[in-house]
Amino acid sequence: MRTHSVKIDKSKCVGCTTCIKACPNEAIRVRERKAKILDQRCIDCGVCISICPHGAIRSFHAKRDILEKYKYTVVLPDQALFGQFTKVRDPNVILTALLDIGFDAVCEPAASAELIAQFAILDSANGSAKEEPTISSCCPTILRLIRMRFSDLIPQVVDTVIPIEHAAMIARDKAVLDTGLDPKDIGVIAIVPCPSQITEAIQPETLNESVIDDCIPIVDIYSELDAAIRKVTEPKKLSRTGRRGLTHGYSGGEATARKAYNFMAVDGIQNCIRMLEEIENGNIPEADYIELNACTCGCVGGSLCVGNPFNAKLRIKKMLSPLPEYGCSYDLSEEARERIQATKELEYLPAFLLDEDRSMAYEKLTMIHEIRRMLPGIDCGSCGAPSCNAFAEDIVQGKSKYTDCVFRRNKE
Amino acid sequence: MQDIVFRSEVDGNDYQRAGEASRHTKSALKRLGLPPEIIRRVGVCMYEGEINMVIHADGGTATLTVGIDKIVIELKDHGPGIPDIDLAMQEGWSTANTEAQTLGFGAGMGLPNMKRSSDEFKIDTVVGEGTTVTMTIYIK
Ligand SMILES: Nc1ncnc2c1ncn2[C@@H]1O[C@H](COP(=O)(O)OP(=O)(O)O)[C@@H](O)[C@H]1O
Ligand code: SF4
Ligand code: SF4
Numbered sequence: 169m170r171t172h173s174v175k176i177d178k179s180k181c182v183g184c185t186t187c188i189k190a191c192p193n194e195a196i197r198v199r200e201r202k203a204k205i206l207d208q209r210c211i212d213c214g215v216c217i218s219i220c221p222h223g224a225i226r227s228f229h230a231k232r233d234i235l236e237k238y239k240y241t242v243v244l245p246d247q248a249l250f251g252q253f254t255k256v257r258d259p260n261v262i263l264t265a266l267l268d269i270g271f272d273a274v275c276e277p278a279a280s281a282e283l284i285a286q287f288a289i290l291d292s293a294n295g296s297a298k299e300e301p302t303i304s305s306c307c308p309t310i311l312r313l314i315r316m317r318f319s320d321l322i323p324q325v326v327d328t329v330i331p332i333e334h335a336a337m338i339a340r341d342k343a344v345l346d347t348g349l350d351p352k353d354i355g356v357i358a359i360v361p362c363p364s365q366i367t368e369a370i371q372p373e374t375l376n377e378s379v380i381d382d383c384i385p386i387v388d389i390y391s392e393l394d395a396a397i398r399k400v401t402e403p404k405k406l407s408r409t410g411r412r413g414l415t416h417g418y419s420g421g422e423a424t425a426r427k428a429y430n431f432m433a434v435d436g437i438q439n440c441i442r443m444l445e446e447i448e449n450g451n452i453p454e455a456d457y458i459e460l461n462a463c464t465c466g467c468v469g470g471s472l473c474v475g476n477p478f479n480a481k482l483r484i485k486k487m488l489s490p491l492p493e494y495g496c497s498y499d500l501s502e503e504a505r506e507r508i509q510a511t512k513e514l515e516y517l518p519a520f521l522l523d524e525d526r527s528m529a530y531e532k533l534t535m536i537h538e539i540r541r542m543l544p545g546i547d548c549g550s551c552g553a554p555s556c557n558a559f560a561e562d563i564v565q566g567k568s569k570y571t572d573c574v575f576r577r578n579k580e
Numbered sequence: 581m582q583d584i585v586f587r588s589e590v591d592g593n594d595y596q597r598a599g600e601a602s603r604h605t606k607s608a609l610k611r612l613g614l615p616p617e618i619i620r621r622v623g624v625c626m627y628e629g630e631i632n633m634v635i636h637a638d639g640g641t642a643t644l645t646v647g648i649d650k651i652v653i654e655l656k657d658h659g660p661g662i663p664d665i666d667l668a669m670q671e672g673w674s675t676a677n678t679e680a681q682t683l684g685f686g687a688g689m690g691l692p693n694m695k696r697s698s699d700e701f702k703i704d705t706v707v708g709e710g711t712t713v714t715m716t717i718y719i720k
């Protein structure tokens with residue numbers, strides 16, 4: 169069973185069909201006047217959360233009181249968090265405030281991002297890079313999209329873990345060493361910009377088992393953290409991150425950190441889809457690294473962030489200038505390399521497959537074509553499907569009835 | 581079992597929409613569970629053929645016929661035709677105008693890539709009448 173963290177609040181949903189067309193993966197239907205997310209199709213991009221005019225789509229995640237579940241907690245602040253607060257120029261202020269509101273330790277995903285980037289630089293110097301153009305693995309939504317719709321591009325995706333997951337592994341080991349506690353009593357908690365990372369924590373794309381215990385959306389912790397930030401007078405020297413790590417908060421940061429000068433950074437899910445189509449067509453001869461972020465501006469544009477992503481990006485940029493290139497000197501041993509390596513290969517997900525049996529699939533596609541010809545083709549959405557084509561597919565799959573189309577109903 | 585036929589008219593004046601036909605058919609093929617490598621090859625053939633009809637021939641018709649063991653792609657136009665096929669098939673040879681080049685087309689790799697991506701490749705062309713490119717990809 170695939171899981172995803174985006175859920176409909178039925179009490180708020182009025183069945184207006186706004187979301188079904190906005191979803192880039194045709195993953196929402198309206199049935200009996202309520203929106204329903206198709207589990208197999210949702211890539212957790214969060215577009216529906218941002219677009220629903222009734223606030224009826226939410227991400228499903230841990231509550232703030234989870235801290236009490238553990239004897240010791242380590243917080244992993246996503247890079248996007250650093251762009252959320254006005255007038256904060258020192259990452260240490262935010263990290264100190266995180267301890268002040270109750271976490272026992274911090275571990276920065278940005279430092280993991282720096283380590284991964286350093287290995288990438290080594291690899292490209294050795295010429296041991298991947299098939300070109302190489303596609304970044306930093307956004308879990310993009311990985312899911314590739315698995316469902318662009319599986320032929322899987323060999324081009326880098327096979328390293330997502331920085332926040334690397335940070336989680338490091339954090340737990342260190343916490344066990346520092347406290348002597350049972351790993352079960354240690355909570356490794358991520359503060360995340362998007363539902364995509366919540367799902368990633370539950371069902372990782374590049375790891376065999378999950379390494380993050382709980383996630384808190386940025387928007388849920390924002391006010392409390394903002395208040396704590398205002399009270400910080402003497403920030404503790406906690407940050408181990410330099411410019412190369414923190415830039416990962418916005419689009420283009422990852423590619424820059426890897427010194428992939430000949431890169432393209434694409435942001436926004438529709439742009440990413442278009443770019444993947446182009447790569448598939450063999451039409452990207454000019455770039456050798458392609459960074460894809462589902463959200464506008466990258467993670468600062470995540471649907472669980474606060475405010476305007478362009479502001480957040482500017483704030484991070486300002487924070488970067490006084491920082492060193494790298495926050496610390498990294499362990500570049502073989503052992504360290506193994507830890508950044510994905511332990512699970514990306515596999516094709518048959519979310520759009522009509523039938524396991526090829527000849528049955530052919531038959532269904534033929535039927536879809538025939539039904540499609542009898543529909544008005546105006547994609548009005550009143551049947552509950554995002555397009556006449558998707559509706560025809562739903563009929564053939566036995567999930568909708570012909571008479572759900574108002575035009576057909578009027579004719580009959 | 582009967583073949584599935586996709587036919588689309590490709591507008592010769594719309595650079596913006598060039599590639600739409602291949603996009604749509606690719607998304608249908610992905611629903612059949614064909615091997616990714618086959619879909620990719622069909623995509624390249626269809627996309628490059630579609631682009632050629634837009635930039636060199638003022639549009640045409642793209643037809644994709646999906647059988648159980650093979651896929652046939654036919655791109656038919658009533659454009660100027662190709663006077664020298666051997667020359668046109670050379671990597672890097674292009675007569676694309678500057679407008680097309682500004683938009684990133686006209687690298688002269690289309691026909692060679694179509695040939696490379698297909699199992700059978702045929703051009704029928706008559707100067708002044710038009711061009712039909714037919715490609716077959718076998719599903720193993
Ligand atoms: N459908 C067509 N009609 C007329 N001429 C064509 C057609 N397709 C290709 N050509 C000619 O063949 C040349 C090479 O085509 P191609 O390899 O696709 O490169 P490009 O399209 O980048 O020029 C074109 O520049 C053009 O002169
Ligand atoms: S999160 Fe994205 S993929 Fe999932 S239902 Fe919402 S819009 Fe569709
Ligand atoms: S771009 Fe970043 S914030 Fe947006 S879905 Fe991907 S990982 Fe999450």
Ligand SMILES: [Mg+2]
Nearest residue numbers: 631632690691
């Ligand atoms: Mg061409």
